[in-house]
Amino acid sequence: MAVALMINELDRRLNHLCDLMDQTYPEWDAILILGKVNQYYFTGTMQDGMLVIQKDRTRHYFVRRSYDRAKAESPLTTIYPMESYRDAAGMIGPGLGNTYLETEIVPLAMLQRLKKYFTMTSIHSVDKLVLSVRAVKSPYELEWVEQAGKNHCKLLHELVPPLLREGMSEANFVAELYAAMIKIGHHGVSRFSMFQTEMVAGQIGFGESSLYPTSFDGPGGAYGMCPAVPLLGSRERKLKKGDLVFVDVGFGCNGYHSDKTQVYIFGAKPDADVVKAHRACMEIEQRLAEKLIPGAIPSEIYQSVMSTLSEDFRRNFMGYGERQVKFLGHGVGLHVDELPVITNGFLAELTENMVIALEPKKGLPNIGMVGVEDTYVVSAAGGRCLTGGGTDIIEV
Structure with missing residues (x-):
């Protein structure tokens, strides 16, 4: 019962964010969530990982550590182990298109590692929209x-x-x-x-x-x-x-x-x-x-x-x-x-x-x-x- 409630809660949050993206940035293709607190908000667990949300509302959560804990705590079924961003790119493809991420907290070195494996047509901030959803x-x-x-x-x-x-x-x-x-x-x-x-x-x-x-x-x-x-x-x-x-x-x-x-x-x-x-x-x-x-x-x-x-x-x-x-x-x-x-x-x-x-x-x-x-x-x-x-x- 608790898991069913939680997945409904996570679905609501995902749909709210995607609806706002469609209204505000209709050209968006992908959202990357790398901050741990935002990962918790959208997945129910707080790990060293990356949540990828795509325009069709599919989500993939790639976790370096701890994959086992993420599986135990999150009701999501799309959780995958990740050694490096190469693994994520291999699963969902390297082309992210117009990409939105947490520019307030993602360091340049992390962005450069992402660019090594992913192709992003453009990069924009998703910070304010995420905060609007959370508000x-x-x-x-x-x-x-x-x-x-x-x-x-x-x-x-x-x-x-x-x-x-x-x-x-x-x-x-x-x-x-x-x-x-x-x-x-x-x-x-x-x-x-x-x-x-x-x-x-x-x-x-x-x-x-x-x-x-x-x-x-x-x-x-x-x-x-x-x-x-x-x-x-x-x-x-x-x-x-x-x-x-x-x-x-x-x-x-x-x-x-x-x-x-x-x-x-x-x-x-x-x-x-x-x-x-x-x-x-x-x-x-x-x-x-x-x-x-x-x-x-x-x-x-x-x-x-x-x-x-x-x-x-x-x-x-x-x-x-x-x-x-x-x-x-x-x-x-x-x-x-x-x-x-x-x-x-x-x-x-x-x-x-x-x-x-x-x-x-x-x-x-x-x-x-x-x-x-x-x-x-x-x-x-x-x-x-x-x-x-x-x-x-x-x-x-």
């Missing part, structure tokens, strides 16, 4: 995102406060946080489509650490372990009374993520101006969530909210200093950062069952980052929250 979640996918959101809410509301102890380092806190995540069902990683971005847990910072500059395209910051590993948390920054604790983490179940941020204060009560800024972010999140309806235009949502904010509030909003990001929300799924994006210039209409994380946040000088983030499903009644909704700063 609308099926009931199967929503079930896993909802499970992630439920566990995520429990993690940040119930399990984090007892972990915080005076004198503990950020690094030790992250270690205990990660252990707690695994114990309640986290799948172990937070995946990002952003080029060369890897993250085990998320962005965690005590006090001013959450304002520290990073290469990550998000409002928050972090000292990280060291320049070579600007992730996780500092061994030197220790928790003290009066510190804000900024926890922005993804949570995943069976490949699918939710995204949520919670702010805490340790051993004190937050000052009135801190509460005011944080609650303003909560109110912005609620206004954004009400606008997550089918047919809404992300660019218009972004402009309608940003235009109401005072110049003073915009200072250090969605980042600190000159490091302000240009969005208020982003899609979530197999990656934490997917389409759509709530930003200026994103004109594609929202569709029912898109999943979007909203994250209004504001940096406070010498204090830290405040604000909220929650994951919502687009619906006719507005965004349906999967992660509990914006919460006041939790006193620990």
Whole structure:
């Protein structure tokens, strides 16, 4: 029964992509899927391999390693072992015609190896169309995102406060946080489509650490372990009374993520101006969530909210200093950062069952980052929250 459901799910995804290709690029002949996350999306397994989709909707999945695992995990019947691309070319023929592949992630060396065995009349990007297909979640996918959101809410509301102890380092806190995540069902990683971005847990910072500059395209910051590993948390920054604790983490179940941020204060009560800024972010999140309806235009949502904010509030909003990001929300799924994006210039209409994380946040000088983030499903009644909704700063 589970296999029959899964093959139906994979057929739906294949047909959706091919329909979009027919509408957008009617001259297409073949699609090559080489990225592991996209392989998982279209085959149900994640291997060192290549999925070839042809215009007649036939698909061939060639696997270097592990062929045995691919056969065990995927319901596809067209899975073949591959030593090199020569084997694939020998089976389906070397002529691919007008070829579309993931130009955002396929390295030049891999493309050159493909060209050694395949003839491609032209090469184009399939990235945006694949992301468009992935943006609308099926009931199967929503079930896993909802499970992630439920566990995520429990993690940040119930399990984090007892972990915080005076004198503990950020690094030790992250270690205990990660252990707690695994114990309640986290799948172990937070995946990002952003080029060369890897993250085990998320962005965690005590006090001013959450304002520290990073290469990550998000409002928050972090000292990280060291320049070579600007992730996780500092061994030197220790928790003290009066510190804000900024926890922005993804949570995943069976490949699918939710995204949520919670702010805490340790051993004190937050000052009135801190509460005011944080609650303003909560109110912005609620206004954004009400606008997550089918047919809404992300660019218009972004402009309608940003235009109401005072110049003073915009200072250090969605980042600190000159490091302000240009969005208020982003899609979530197999990656934490997917389409759509709530930003200026994103004109594609929202569709029912898109999943979007909203994250209004504001940096406070010498204090830290405040604000909220929650994951919502687009619906006719507005965004349906999967992660509990914006919460006041939790006193620990």
